[in-house]
Amino acid sequence: MIFYLLICAIKLIRLVSEVITKMEMKNRATYKRKKPGTSPGSLVYVGEQKIQNVKMYLFDFNRDLFEEKDIENVEEIFKYKKNGNITWINIDGVHDTTIIKKIGEYFDIHSLILEDILDTSHRPKIDDMEHYIYISLKMLTVDPITQKIGQEQVGIILGDDYILSFQESAEGDVFNPIRERLRTGKGRMRKLGADYFAYCLLDAVIDNYFLVVESIGERIESLDQEIIVNPSKTTLPKVHNLKNELIKLRKAVWPLRDIVSTLERSESPLFKESTEIYIKDLYDHSVQIIDTIETYRDLVSGLFDIYLSSVSNKTNDVMKVLTMMASIFIPLTFIVGVYGMNFKYFPELEWQYGYAMVWVLMIGVAGSLWIYFKKKGWT
Amino acid sequence: MIFYLLICAIKLIRLVSEVITKMEMKNRATYKRKKPGTSPGSLVYVGEQKIQNVKMYLFDFNRDLFEEKDIENVEEIFKYKKNGNITWINIDGVHDTTIIKKIGEYFDIHSLILEDILDTSHRPKIDDMEHYIYISLKMLTVDPITQKIGQEQVGIILGDDYILSFQESAEGDVFNPIRERLRTGKGRMRKLGADYFAYCLLDAVIDNYFLVVESIGERIESLDQEIIVNPSKTTLPKVHNLKNELIKLRKAVWPLRDIVSTLERSESPLFKESTEIYIKDLYDHSVQIIDTIETYRDLVSGLFDIYLSSVSNKTNDVMKVLTMMASIFIPLTFIVGVYGMNFKYFPELEWQYGYAMVWVLMIGVAGSLWIYFKKKGWT
Amino acid sequence: MIFYLLICAIKLIRLVSEVITKMEMKNRATYKRKKPGTSPGSLVYVGEQKIQNVKMYLFDFNRDLFEEKDIENVEEIFKYKKNGNITWINIDGVHDTTIIKKIGEYFDIHSLILEDILDTSHRPKIDDMEHYIYISLKMLTVDPITQKIGQEQVGIILGDDYILSFQESAEGDVFNPIRERLRTGKGRMRKLGADYFAYCLLDAVIDNYFLVVESIGERIESLDQEIIVNPSKTTLPKVHNLKNELIKLRKAVWPLRDIVSTLERSESPLFKESTEIYIKDLYDHSVQIIDTIETYRDLVSGLFDIYLSSVSNKTNDVMKVLTMMASIFIPLTFIVGVYGMNFKYFPELEWQYGYAMVWVLMIGVAGSLWIYFKKKGWT
Amino acid sequence: MIFYLLICAIKLIRLVSEVITKMEMKNRATYKRKKPGTSPGSLVYVGEQKIQNVKMYLFDFNRDLFEEKDIENVEEIFKYKKNGNITWINIDGVHDTTIIKKIGEYFDIHSLILEDILDTSHRPKIDDMEHYIYISLKMLTVDPITQKIGQEQVGIILGDDYILSFQESAEGDVFNPIRERLRTGKGRMRKLGADYFAYCLLDAVIDNYFLVVESIGERIESLDQEIIVNPSKTTLPKVHNLKNELIKLRKAVWPLRDIVSTLERSESPLFKESTEIYIKDLYDHSVQIIDTIETYRDLVSGLFDIYLSSVSNKTNDVMKVLTMMASIFIPLTFIVGVYGMNFKYFPELEWQYGYAMVWVLMIGVAGSLWIYFKKKGWT
Amino acid sequence: MIFYLLICAIKLIRLVSEVITKMEMKNRATYKRKKPGTSPGSLVYVGEQKIQNVKMYLFDFNRDLFEEKDIENVEEIFKYKKNGNITWINIDGVHDTTIIKKIGEYFDIHSLILEDILDTSHRPKIDDMEHYIYISLKMLTVDPITQKIGQEQVGIILGDDYILSFQESAEGDVFNPIRERLRTGKGRMRKLGADYFAYCLLDAVIDNYFLVVESIGERIESLDQEIIVNPSKTTLPKVHNLKNELIKLRKAVWPLRDIVSTLERSESPLFKESTEIYIKDLYDHSVQIIDTIETYRDLVSGLFDIYLSSVSNKTNDVMKVLTMMASIFIPLTFIVGVYGMNFKYFPELEWQYGYAMVWVLMIGVAGSLWIYFKKKGWT
16 A cells, blocks of 8 residues: 555656656756857857856865865965865856856966866867866766656866866766765875876766666666567657667767777876776776667667567557458358348248258358468467 | 737748749759869859859958958959958859959969869868868858758868958858957957968858757757657658758768868968867867767657657557457347348247347347457557 | 650650660670689670770870871771870770780780770779779769669770770760860860870769769659659659669769779879879769768668658558548448348337437437547548 | 477476576666775676685696696685696686685786676776786576576686686586696697686687577577568567677677787787787687677568568458458448338339349459459459 | 470479478588587587598699699698699598698698688688688589579688698589699699689689679569569568578678788788789779679668568558448448338338439449549549
C-alpha cells in the first residue's frame, strides 16, 4: 500500500517536473544571444540565466596552508595575487558581465577568451595563450526523475599559480569532492602544482560523464526489454528521445578527445612533465566515453529497427486473423444466400434432406479452408 | 479579432511570396552559364542577376580620418590608391563584367580570380596570390516569412592597404553593423590594419550563420512536436524540404573549415601575427557551425524515421478496427443468413423459441470474439 | 497543333533512341576484353568499338605559325618531330592497335601506358614517366533525348613539345572550341607552352562535367516535384536509374581529385611554374564537381525515402476508406439479415412500425460509427 | 529415443542456464563502481566480483630450471625478485584491493595503473611506463549452451624479468596450454626472455578470439538459413541479440589494433628486436579479427533487411488471399441477395429457368474474376 | 528441341552441383583448425583439404635455358639451389605439413611464415623478411554453373633467385598462361629477374579478379532487369546472396591495396628499380578492383531498396482492388438485404415499380462510388 502511494508520488513529481520543463521551454524567450556584427571580443552573455546571483568562492592553499573564503566583491581576490600559494577561484553564474570583465582585466585574460566564457552555447575547446590555458567543457547532469540529461558549460583557466573555474549555476556541482579533499588535505592535491589541480577539476567533470553514460545504458536495456516483450505507443517517443539525447550528448563530448589530446601534446611550461601521465589517463577516459556513446548510438538505432519490424509483424498478425475470418465465412454466407432466393422453380428447396445437405456442404467448405490455412502456418 | 486578421495577413503574404518564388523559378531561364571550352580566365557572369544596377561604396579611413563615398564611376576610386589609408570598396552586384574588369586591371587581380568572382555558383574557396588574398564565402539569409534559406556569394580581396568586397545584391547586408562601427570609430577596427578589417568582414558573415542555424533548430523542434503529437499530410514535405535545405547548407558551409584553417596556417605577410588569435576564434566558430549542421542532419533523419513508423502504427490501428468489425459481424451475418434460407423441411424455423435461441447464439459468438480480441490487446 | 506534333515527334525519337540503345546492349557481345595471364604491356583493345575508322588530326603551331592537317598515314606525323613548334596530335578511335603501337614506338611511350590507352574501362589515372606525363580521364556526354549519361575515355600524353590525345570516338567532342581558339589565335594558347595547352584540354573535359551535373540537377528537381505532387509507377524506376547513374558517375569522377592534386604537387620539369595557378583552378573545379555529385547522391537518396513513405501514406488512405465502408455497412447488413430470417414465431415482423423502427436503428448505428470515425480524423 | 531425451536434456540445461543468467542480471546490484571525484589513483574495484577468493600461481623458470607454486600469501613472491630467472605471477580475481596494492608497491607499479587493473570496465589499453609495460585486454568466452559471449578483463604487466597477469576469474582460462608448455619445456618459451613470454600470453588471448568469432559465424549461417527457409517470431530477437553482441564485441576488440601497433612501433628496451616479428604476427591476427567482425556486422545487418522484407512479402501474400476470396464471393453474395428480395412484382422469380440462369451468371462472374486475378499473377 | 534438351542438361548439372555443394558443406566437419594456445610457429594446417595428393612442379630457367620437371620427392629440388638460374617451384596442396616443413628448412623460411602458408583462412598479407618476401593473396574462381565465387589462398615467396608458390588445389589455375609463356620463351619473363617473375604471378592472380568482378556485374544487371520488370519470390534470396558474396569478396580483396602499396614503397633489394613501374600498374589494377566492388555494393544495396518498395507498391495495388470491390458491393448487398426482410407492413414491397426502383438506386450508388474511385486515381 505504502509502496503504491510511493509510486503515485513519483508519478506526480514526474508530472510536475514535466510541466515545469515545458514552462521553462516557453521561457526560453529569455534566452539571450549576441547580435551578428558586434565587435569581436565584446562581452555579451549568451544562453539562459540559470541562477539569480553570482557566487564566488576562493581557495588559497599550499602544502601546509589552506584558506577558504566566500567572495562578495571581486576586489577581495586581488590581494591573493602572487602570494606564492595556489589560488582557486570558482565562479558560479557567468551572466554578470561586469564581474567577468573585472576578473579578466585583473588576470590579463584576452577579451576573446572572456567572450567564450560568456557564450554558454560554445563548443568545448582549448586555447593555449602562453601565460595561461583556457579549457571549456560541458558538465552533464541527469535529472533523477525525468532522466533528462542537462548540459552546463564549465570554463577553466589555468595560470602559473592560479586556477579560475566558471560554471553556469551551482547545482549538481561535481567539484564538491574536490573541495572536501582540499579541506582535509588528503591526496597529492595540495602538494603538487596548479597544473595537477586543473587536472583534478577536469577529471571530476569527466568522471561524472561515466554516471551519465551508465544511466543511458540502463535506459537502453530497459527499452530493449520493453520492445521485445511488450511494445506500446509510448515506446517509440522514448526511443526517439533517447536517440536525440545521444546525438546532443555526442556533440558535447566529441571535442573532448581533441582537447585532452592537445593538452597531452602541449609543450606549454604550465604543464609539468610529472602531470603528463595523469593527462594520458584523462585521454583514455575520454576515448572510453566517446566509444561508449558510439556503441549506444548503434544500440539505439537497433532498437528503432526492431520496433519497426515488430509493428510490421503485428500488422501481419492482424491481417491473418481478418483473412481467415473473412475467407471462411464469406463463402458460407454466399451459400446460405443461395438458398434464401425466392425462385418459384427451385428444386433443392423441395428436397427433404436439402437443409442437412447444405450443412454438410458448408462444414466441408469451412473445413477445407481451415486445413488450407493450417498448412500455410497461419493459425 | 485583430489577431485573426493579422494571421490572415501573414498567410496572404506567405502565399504571395510563394507565388513570387515560383515565378522566379520559371525565370531561372535567365540563369546565365559559361560555355564549356571558353578560354580560362575569360570574364563571364554565372548565376542569376539579383539587382538592377551595380552599387559601389568606398570607405577610406585610418586611425584618425574617415571618408565615405558612393561611387558612380569606377575611375573615382583610382585616386585613393596608395594614399596611406585603408580603403574598403564594396561592390553590390557583380553582373557587370566591365566594372569588374576595370577594377581587376587597376588592382592587378589575376583573371582567374576575376572569373571566380563572377561565378556565383562557385564553391567557397581561398587563394593566396602573394600580393593579395582572395576569399569567397556564401552569405546566408533566412526569409522571415517562408523560412527559406537563401545563398549569396561574397568575395573578399585583401591587399596590403585595400579591401574589396563583392556581393550579388544589397539585400540582407550583414556588413551594415561594420559600416556603423567604422562611422562611429568604435572598436579596434580603424586602429588595426587591413587584415583585421578583413577578419571583421569574415566574422560578420560567419556570425550571421548562427542566426540561420538557430532558425533551423527551431523548425526542427516544432516539426518534432508536430510529428509526435499530430502528424499530417503536410508534415512529410516539410521534413523533406528541411532535409534538402540542410544538404545544400552543408555544401555551402563545409569548405569554410578548410578556408579558415588555410588562413590560420598561412604565412602570408598580409596577415599580421596579432590577427592570428582572431582567426583561431573564427576557426572555432566555423567548426561549431559545421558541427551543429551535422547534428541537425542526424536529428532530421530521426524525424523521418519516426514519421515513417507513426504511419505504420496508424495503418496498424486502422487494420485493427477493420478486423474487429469484420470478424465479429461476418459470422453473425452468416448465422442470420442460415435462417433466411427457404427450405421446406427446416426444423429450427418451426420451434417456438428458435428466434430467441438464435439471439443467444449470436450474442455468445460476438461475446467470445470480443473477449478474444480484448485478450490480444486490440481494443 | 504544331506544338502537339512536335511533342509526338520527340516521343517518337525517344522511342527509337531507346530501341537503339537496347539493340546496342545486345551488341555488347562485341565488347572486347583481355585474357587474364597475357603478358603485361601486350596491346589488346578493351571495350566496345565506337567508330569505324580511326581519324587523326595534327595541329602544329607556335606564337606565329599554325598548321592543321588530317593524317591518313601515321608516318606523316614523323616529320613534325623536334621542329621547335608545339605539335598536337588528336586520335579519334583507339581500337586499331597497330596505329597505337607505331605512335608509341615513335614517341617512345612505355608499353604499359599504351596498354592503358587501349583499355577504355580503366580508372582515370596519372603517370609521370619523366620525359612525358600520361593522364586519362572520362569524357561525359548527356544524350539530349534520353538524358542518359555516356562515358568515353580520353587519354592525354604531354611531352616537352608535343601533346597526344586519344579518344574513343569523334562524337560530342569537347575539344572543338579549343580547335577554334587555335585557328583564330585568340587567348594565350599559342603563346604559352605545351603544358598550358595540356591544361586547356583538361579544362575543356572538366568544364563539360558541369553541363552533365547541371542536367542531373534538373532531373532531380523535376523528380522531386513529381514525387511530392503526383507519384506514379514510373517514378520509382526513374529515381532508381538516377541513383545508379550517380553511382557510376561518382566512380568516373572521384579519381579526378587525386589526379589534379598529383599534377599540382608534381615537380616534373614538363610543368612550368606559371601554369601552376591554372592547375589549382582545375583542382577547385574538380572538388566542386565531386562535392556536387555527393550532394546529389544525398538528394536522390532523400527522394527514395519520400517515395517510400508516400506509398505507405497511400496504403493507409486506401485502408481508411475500406475500413469505413466495411465497418458501417457490415453491421447494417447484419441487421437486415436478422429480419430476413424465416422463423415462425418472430414478434418484430408482426409489429406495424417494425420496418420503420429498423430504419431508425440502422441510421442510428451508421451515424454513431460515422461520428466515431470523424473523431478519429479519418474522413 | 535416447536422442530425443538428449535434446530434452539440452533444452532443460539451456532453460536453467537462462534462468541463472537472469538472476545474475538482477544481482548486478552488486556491481561496484567508483564515485566521481575520488582522488585519481585511489584503488577501488569496479565491476562485479566473479570468484570468491583470489588465487595466485607463481612460475619461476629459465632455460633449465622450472618451479611452480601456489601462493597463499603475497609476501611469498618477494624472494623471487631479481633471482635471474623469469617469474610469472598469475592472479585470478582482482577484487581484493589489498593484495593488488601490496603487489603494486613491491613491483613499484604506478597507482594509476593499479586503478586500471581494478577497473574491469576499462577499455583495452597499453601504457609504456619505461621500466614496465601495462597491457589490458578483454578475454572472451562463449557459453557452450546459450552461446552468449562473456567478457573478462586480463591485465598483463611486463617487467624486465617478471610478468604479472591479472584475471577476473579462473574460469575458461586460456593460459592453461601455456602452463602445459612451460611444464614440459617444449617450444622457445623457456629459452627466450620475458618479452617473448608476454607475447605468448597475448597470443593465447587473441587466438581464443578466433574461436569466438567462428562460433558467431556459425550462428549467422544458421540464422541465414532460418530466415530464408522458415522465419518465425523467435528469429527476430535472435538477430537482434546477435547484432547487439557484435556491437559490444567490436567495442572490446577494436582497441586491439592500436595496442598491438603501439607495441610494434614501441622503442622500449623491454622488447627485444627478435620478438618484433612475433608482434607483427600478432598485429596481423588482430586486424583479421577486426576485419571479420566488421564483415559479420554487415552480414547481420543484411539478415535484418531480409527478415523485414520477408515479413512484407508475407503480408502481401495474406492480402492476396483475402482480396481474391472477398472479390469473388462479395459480388456473388450480392447476386443471391437480389433474388432474396420479397417484391411482389418480381418477374425473374417467376421464370422457369430463373434459378439456372442465376447460376450461369454467377459462374460467369466468378470465372472472369478468377481469370483476371490469374492474369495479374496472384494465384 | 536440342536447345531444350541442352537447357534441361544445364539445369540438371546445376542441381547436381548444388547437391554436391550441400554435401560439401556437411563435410566441413573435416575443416581443420588450430587449437588456441599452441606454440606460435607450430605447423598446423587450417582449412579444408581440397586435393588428395600434393603436386609439385619445378621450372628452372634463364635467358637461354629452360627446364620443366614434376617433383615426386622434395629432395629433388635441392640440387637446383644457387645454380645461377631462376627456379620456380609451384606446390599444389598445402595440407601436407612435412613437405612444407622440409621446403621451409631448405630455403630457410621463418616458421611463422610457414604457419601462415598453412593457414588458408588467413587475411592476405605481405611480410618482408630481408632475404625473401612472403605475399599471400586469395585466388578467386567463378563456378561457371552456379556462379558461386570460390576463394583459394595463394602464397608466394620471392627469394633472390627462386620463387615458391603455394596453392590449395590445382583447379582453375591462373598460372597456366605463365607456364605457356615460359615454355615458348615469349615476353620479358625469362630475360628479367625473379622479381619480374613474381610480379607476373601476382598480375595473373589480379587479372583474374577482373573476370570475377565482371561476372558479378552481369548478375547485377540481370537482377536489376528482373526486379524492375517482374520481381518474384526467388529474386530476394538472389539479391541477398549477391550482397553476402560481395561482403566476403570485399574482405578478400580489400587488403590488396595495402599489400601492393607496401611492395611499391618497399626498399627491399629483392625488387629492382626497373620492376617498379610494373608494381605501380599492379597498384592501379588493385584500386580499380576495389573501386568496382564498392560501386557494386552500392548498386546491390539499391536493388534491395527497389525490391522493398516494389513489394510495398504491390501491396498497395492489391489493397486498391479489395477496397473497390468491397466498397462497391457491400452497400449494394445491404440494399438487397433490406428488401429481403419479412416485415408484414412493408410498403415498398407492394409497389409495382419497387423492384425497378431498387435497381435504379443500386446502379446510382455503384456509379457514384465508381466515379469517386476514378477521381482518386485508383482504377
